[in-house]
Amino acid sequence: xxxxxxxxxxHDFNRLxxxxxxxxxxxxxxxxxxxxxxxxxxTTLFNVITGTYAPSRGAVFFKGEVVTGAKPxxxxxxxMGRSFQIxxxxxxxxxxxxxxxxxxxxxxIRFNFFRKVDKMEDITxxxxxxxxxxxxxxxxxxxASALSYGKHRSLExxxxxxxxxxxxxxxxxxxxxxxxxxxYAVELIRKLTEGKTAVIIEHDMDVVFSLADHITVLxxxxxxxSGPPDxxxxxxxxxxxxxxxxxx
Amino acid sequence: MDAxxxxxxxxxxxxxxxxMVLFLVASGLTLIFGMMGILNVAHTAFFMLxxxxxxxxxxxxxxxxxxxLLAPIATAIVGILVExxxxxxxxxxxxxxxxxxxxxxxxxxxxxxxxxxxxxxxxLPVPSLLEGLVSIGGMDYPIYRLFxxxxxxxxxxxxxxILYKTRMGMVVRAAVSDADMVxxxxxxxxxxxxxxxxxxxxxxxxxxxxxxxxxxVFPGLADQMGMDAFIVVIVGGFGSLGGALMVAIIxxxxxxxxxxxxxxxxxxxxxxxxxxxxxIKPTGFFGExxx
Amino acid sequence: MTRRVKGxxxxxxxxxxALYPWLFGIYFTxxxxxxxxxxxxxxxxxxxxxYTGLFSFxxxxxxxxxxxxxxxxxxxxxxxPLLVALLFGFLGAVALALLLSPIVARLxxxxxxxxxxxxxxxxxxxxxxxxxxxxxEDGIGGFPIPPFRIPxxxxxxxxxxxxxxxxxxAVLCGSLWxxxxxxxxxxxxxxxxxxDNDKRVDYMGFKVPQTKAIIYTLSCGFAGIAGSIYAMFQxxxxxxxxxxxxxxxxxxxxxxxGVISFFGPIWGAVIFAVIEELTxxxxxxxxxxxxxxxxxxxxxFPGGFIHIVxxxxxxxxxxxxxxxxxxxxxxxxxx
Numbered sequence: 001x002x003x004x005x006x007x008x009x010x011h012d013f014n015r016l017x018x019x020x021x022x023x024x025x026x027x028x029x030x031x032x033x034x035x036x037x038x039x040x041x042x043t044t045l046f047n048v049i050t051g052t053y054a055p056s057r058g059a060v061f062f063k064g065e066v067v068t069g070a071k072p073x074x075x076x077x078x079x080m081g082r083s084f085q086i087x088x089x090x091x092x093x094x095x096x097x098x099x100x101x102x103x104x105x106x107x108x109i110r111f112n113f114f115r116k117v118d119k120m121e122d123i124t125x126x127x128x129x130x131x132x133x134x135x136x137x138x139x140x141x142x143x144a145s146a147l148s149y150g151k152h153r154s155l156e157x158x159x160x161x162x163x164x165x166x167x168x169x170x171x172x173x174x175x176x177x178x179x180x181x182x183x184y185a186v187e188l189i190r191k192l193t194e195g196k197t198a199v200i201i202e203h204d205m206d207v208v209f210s211l212a213d214h215i216t217v218l219x220x221x222x223x224x225x226s227g228p229p230d231x232x233x234x235x236x237x238x239x240x241x242x243x244x245x246x247x248x
Numbered sequence: 249m250d251a252x253x254x255x256x257x258x259x260x261x262x263x264x265x266x267x268m269v270l271f272l273v274a275s276g277l278t279l280i281f282g283m284m285g286i287l288n289v290a291h292t293a294f295f296m297l298x299x300x301x302x303x304x305x306x307x308x309x310x311x312x313x314x315x316x317l318l319a320p321i322a323t324a325i326v327g328i329l330v331e332x333x334x335x336x337x338x339x340x341x342x343x344x345x346x347x348x349x350x351x352x353x354x355x356x357x358x359x360x361x362x363x364x365x366x367x368x369x370x371x372l373p374v375p376s377l378l379e380g381l382v383s384i385g386g387m388d389y390p391i392y393r394l395f396x397x398x399x400x401x402x403x404x405x406x407x408x409x410i411l412y413k414t415r416m417g418m419v420v421r422a423a424v425s426d427a428d429m430v431x432x433x434x435x436x437x438x439x440x441x442x443x444x445x446x447x448x449x450x451x452x453x454x455x456x457x458x459x460x461x462x463x464x465v466f467p468g469l470a471d472q473m474g475m476d477a478f479i480v481v482i483v484g485g486f487g488s489l490g491g492a493l494m495v496a497i498i499x500x501x502x503x504x505x506x507x508x509x510x511x512x513x514x515x516x517x518x519x520x521x522x523x524x525x526x527x528i529k530p531t532g533f534f535g536e537x538x539x
Numbered sequence: 540m541t542r543r544v545k546g547x548x549x550x551x552x553x554x555x556x557a558l559y560p561w562l563f564g565i566y567f568t569x570x571x572x573x574x575x576x577x578x579x580x581x582x583x584x585x586x587x588x589x590y591t592g593l594f595s596f597x598x599x600x601x602x603x604x605x606x607x608x609x610x611x612x613x614x615x616x617x618x619x620p621l622l623v624a625l626l627f628g629f630l631g632a633v634a635l636a637l638l639l640s641p642i643v644a645r646l647x648x649x650x651x652x653x654x655x656x657x658x659x660x661x662x663x664x665x666x667x668x669x670x671x672x673x674x675x676e677d678g679i680g681g682f683p684i685p686p687f688r689i690p691x692x693x694x695x696x697x698x699x700x701x702x703x704x705x706x707x708x709a710v711l712c713g714s715l716w717x718x719x720x721x722x723x724x725x726x727x728x729x730x731x732x733x734x735d736n737d738k739r740v741d742y743m744g745f746k747v748p749q750t751k752a753i754i755y756t757l758s759c760g761f762a763g764i765a766g767s768i769y770a771m772f773q774x775x776x777x778x779x780x781x782x783x784x785x786x787x788x789x790x791x792x793x794x795x796x797g798v799i800s801f802f803g804p805i806w807g808a809v810i811f812a813v814i815e816e817l818t819x820x821x822x823x824x825x826x827x828x829x830x831x832x833x834x835x836x837x838x839x840f841p842g843g844f845i846h847i848v849x850x851x852x853x854x855x856x857x858x859x860x861x862x863x864x865x866x867x868x869x870x871x872x873x874x
Binding site: 281287334337338341344345347348349351352353354355356358359360362363471475478479482486515516519520522523526527531 | 664665794824826830
């Protein structure tokens with residue numbers, strides 16, 4: 001069953017078409033990579049799916065429901081998490097508080113005015129567990145802005161997962177990371193997305209081929225090819241348009 | 249021309265003159281905002297300071313014309329000093345601190361003026377050359393108001409020339425529409441900021457001198473003008489000179505005709521106008537950036 | 540500070556406030572009440588600025604709305620009880636906030652600040668012009684201050700300055716405690732997240748405009764309580780209470796006290812009360828001193844008095860006990 005699907009998705013900015021008849025199918029439980037050259041419309045596709053803006057035409061289905069144009073907070077409540085290419089954390093809050101936002105959200109604790117959040121022990125415990133899993137427990141009380149780049153990126157990715165989504169959308173999770181940091185991040189993503197569906201935009205082909213069960217190639221705003229990694233590797237059109245220049 | 253028409257025309261001249269002075273103040277404010285992102289709360293204090301400088305120059309030399317030249321320059325120098333030694337130091341901390349710093353500067357200028365010149369109204373005579381009325385086509389016009397309109401038009405032309413015909417102006421316009429671009433262009437940003445702040449306060453200074461003979465010089469000058477100028481900038485759209493010009497003229501006419509027809513409501517008219525515009529378009533007429 | 544030390548400090552402050560009229564005489568209670576009114580006003584403001592990242596130029600309109608609502612209730616309602624008058628003040632400000640919140644909750648940055656400047660100027664002008672209701676420049680004064688009464692239990696005369704001192708301080712300190720508690724709740728976490736990164740808050744599953752509207756309304760309600768007590772305390776409310784100068788007061792107090800902390804604005808109110816007491820003895824130019832202090836603090840200690848204390852202590856206290864200076868820099872509102 002396709003947990004996430006787009007049908008005939010179009011999007012344009014001031015009549016400049018960025019997405020052109022995109023039909024994306026993401027199966028439940030798979031790690032689905034979206035690759036493509038810069039300007040292919042990958043982040044725009046993410047933005048349309050996660051609710052940053054509504055598509056010009058077409059529909060988005062999530063868990064069999066039409067969610068076209070639903071706002072981000074609604075998508076999150078339906079079970080979708082998202083991380084950003086440009087790190088977007090709560091910079092004056094500690095790593096702990098950043099993750100706790102996700103935990104609070106998942107528990108539906110929003111407009112609670114009558115209890116101190118620090119006194120909610122189960123929330124604290126759950127948050128600490130996540131921090132331990134992502135190796136940030138040592139930096140628990142550091143403001144996000146004071147974290148090292150690699151740790152900050154880990155936090156960014158983990159915030160998307162703290163709401164315990166069924167589908168997590170990761171926009172270039174390893175952007176700007178060193179080789180070591182990337183290797184670590186890949187392991188982290190593998191661990192955290194266990195049993196979940198993940199859609200990942202990625203430029204690093206090593207990361208793509210080591211993580212993904214399924215690859216979709218986006219080129220000039222439309223899907224060039226979609227299939228398992230082996231098939232994509234051999235696909236002629238993909239090689240011509242994209243992979244060839246990357247590897248050759 | 250009958251008496252009613254004459255009255256309308258006279259009110260129009262009054263409104264236009266006030267509107268043009270408003271434009272001078274507002275243009276400086278909107279330039280500084282567009283360029284630096286700073287809402288210069290002290291702007292009207294500079295306006296008032298210049299009126300006092302003008303009074304002082306006239307008191308020393310007896311020449312209004314010398315005051316018209318010197319007072320705005322002196323005001324601009326104060327403005328440049330504020331930018332160079334106060335605002336620039338905390339630029340790295342962000343907008344909030346720059347904005348609140350200008351509140352401090354406003355307090356200091358408003359109070360310093362009282363320390364040096366007292367709190368009374370200081371009358372400033374209209375220069376003899378511009379006294380009285382001039383008769384055109386059987387209508388009498390107050391010369392000084394016509395002079396203000398003319399002066400403002402000259403300044404408007406001068407601004408337009410700088411902005412559209414010089415390199416500096418192009419950089420400023422680029423920065424107003426896209427602040428990041430200036431950095432990309434490899435421009436000396438601190439110097440540009442200083443220049444813009446100087447020009448902005450100079451414009452406020454000119455307006456201060458222009459209005460002084462009409463309203464006299466007193467500490468409340470800033471309040472009276474300030475609200476109107478801020479409204480002009482808000483409604484016109486932050487960073488938009490065209491918007492400032494349009495709304496300033498509307499505002500001037502609205503207040504002068506408003507007094508004529510609905511004197512009780514006149515002060516509220518502008519606010520109603522503003523509320524309507526903002527409810528529809530929160531960034532003002534020509535505002536694009538929320539900054 | 541540990542829990543225990545905090546408790547002791549709080550207890551000592553309460554005891555001092557309770558014994559104050561006997562220690563320093565009834566005259567100086569005026570200073571304390573005024574200071575506490577502005578402390579609540581500034582704290583309510585900082586709920587918007589420091590906590591939610593919303594910069595307003597017109598917070599005085601809610602202070603004024605509270606004051607006018609209370610004054611009008613006491614003038615026109617025969618035998619209006621004290622607490623009902625206070626409730627009127629709170630609700631007056633809340634009503635105004637609810638009226639504005641659909642517009643302002645979707646705004647941020649300068650548009651938010653400016654719209655408040657604009658609306659507060661509108662209200663100021665209306666307060667001057669609608670003489671029949673507001674008394675114009677003279678304002679509304681001389682209304683009766685009813686006793687604090689619980690039927691069949693007590694009736695305390697509120698025209699006695701000593702009694703009023705206790706009443707005002709109880710209301711103001713109680714409100715401050717509620718505001719403080721609010722910042723500690725999960726909702727308090729959400730608003731600081733909105734301040735730091737409102738876009739991400741949406742992506743964490745929270746509704747940003749609704750969150751802003753709620754904290755906005757609550758903040759304005761607190762300002763209304765401050766205004767209400769102010770009106771009863773002065774037995775007068777005039778247009779100046781919602782003028783632009785009145786809107787600058789909480790901004791200046793917050794910045795001088797410290798925007799990074801809940802207690803910063805309270806310190807700011809205390810500092811300005813002291814400055815006023817001291818400088819009025821020598822000069823009329825109080826604002827000159829205040830302006831200079833504001834400039835000096837922003838230039839050298841952008842985190843305000845709290846920042847200075849932290850430097851003195853050798854470590855910074857902030858929201859998070861982290862690296863303090865870094866917390867002051869960066870985006871507070873706008874880009």
